[in-house]
Amino acid sequence: MKSIRYQSNLTKVRSCPECGRLEHGFLRIVCDDCKHEKLVAFSCKRRGFCPSCGARRMAESAKLLVDDVLQGYPVRQWVLSLPIPLRLLLARYPKELSNVLQIVHRAISTDIIHRSGYLKKQAKTGAVTYIQRFGSALNLNIHFHMLFLEGVITQEHGKMTFKRVKAPSHSNMEALVNTISQRIAQYLEKAGLIQRDIDNTYLDLPINDEDSLLPLQAASVSYRIAVGADTGKKVFTLQTMPAKDPDHLGQLAKIAGFSLHAGVFADADQPEKLERLCRYIARPAISEKRLSLTTTGNVRYELKTPYSNGTTHVFFSPIDFISKLAALVPPPRLNLTRFYGVFAPNANVRAEVTASQRGKNSPRLAEHLKDSDKPYQARSMSWAQRLKRVFNIDITICEACTKANVKIIACITEPAVIQKILWHLDKQDSPITANSCRAPPLIESKQIRTDDYVIQRDFNFGA
Secondary structure, three states, rough: OOOHHHHHHHHHHHHHHHHHHHOEEEEEEEEHHHEEEEEEEEOOOOOOOOOHHHHHHHHHHHHHHHHHHHOOOOOOEEEEOOHHHHHHHHOOOOOOOHHHHHHHHHHHHHHHHHHOOOOOOOOOOOEEEEEEEEOOOEEEEEEEEEEEOEEEEEOOOEEEEEEOOOOOOOHHHHHHHHHHHHHHHHHHHHOOOEEEEEOEEEEEEOOOOOOHHHHHHHHHHHHOOHHHOOOOOEEEEEOOOOOOOOOOOOOOOEOOOOEEEEEEEEEEHHHHHHHHHHHHHHOOOHHHHHEEEOOOOOOEEEOOOOOOOOEEEEEEEEHHHHHHHHHOOOOOOOOOOEEEEEOOOOOOOOHOOOOOOOOOOOHHHOOOOOOOOOOOOOOOHHHHHHHHHHHHHOOOOOOOOOOOEHHHHHHOOOHHHHHHHHHHHHHHOOOOOOOOOOEEEEEEEEEEOOOOEEEEEOOOOOO
């Protein structure tokens, strides 16, 4: 019997192509002044790899971090990559991610506090971590992007004070990655997930595993074909660039497959740079701009940055491409965004150090409720705000009369009604096609007018 997890991941793969397609449902939006109408397609709202839904989540997450959490602080990005066997181990046991992340956070935060001249009891720091499950070649690559405060927060005479520290040196990073690798290995050995002898270290994965997703994850993490006649072979790649010099990789420290990088920094007066950084670490797994089909029907995916050996493209058969997507979908109830230190949900000082004053003892909540121990929760962006932030489209303003008197009049979900409306548009020589609502750009798109409707063709967004 196949795993329920595996079937659920395949369901998400099937629903992704329906995202932003008018033939699967849409809203009718009308202006009360000039009666101008337009159609807005639905989204699949799936986790994992949908480019459209991922772009919306990326924009909302970046806005939350910049405006509500990290505003006014210098921030440094720390990126920790794991050895390939540990990527498969953490994919198989996702609950161990929390314990591994706590080990990493304690090591880095202790280093920052000590470099600032304080002890752990005297000062605190904070971090926001994104767990990324994908590599640039659509391979399963669990790694951590951590935004740490470039300094510590102390409390003196009842007042919070921020003290900045200098950038970490290469010796600091080498000591850190050595500490992190040893502590993670000790924890996993104590948990019984790895076995070590004098010469080697082995994963302790179950032999008769009923989880049918494990073979797909194992193939994805090792750049191999998971299904078909070529199962087990390396994924075909194209090398058109000269190999890079491994001695010039910037601020980087490596040991035993662990890689720690801390070369990206955003100062307190650089909110635009910080938002670009937040968008980067919260980006979706797939970029449709780099995805294409070959003349033989295979899937070609262009790497954003060529590998050190000059590889620029990877190729998959259609069925193997689906298996790669299934391996990237995160397990249910696995939170991929984590807050630590002074930004942790239960931190007593969170409301005092964040711009939104979210958390315990929030002054904003105290103004409305007597129970000030209850955390204050800021409201998320509305659907209209997401469309404007992600796609630069303001649906609250009519394109015809430029008045802000637009409202939703109908939600069209019945297949017969959908076909009738789209048939009417086709009869009016509308160029709408089955692929007309895919691939959303971040700038305002061109619009095609047909009678009283405006069909948004070259992007998709969710309701």
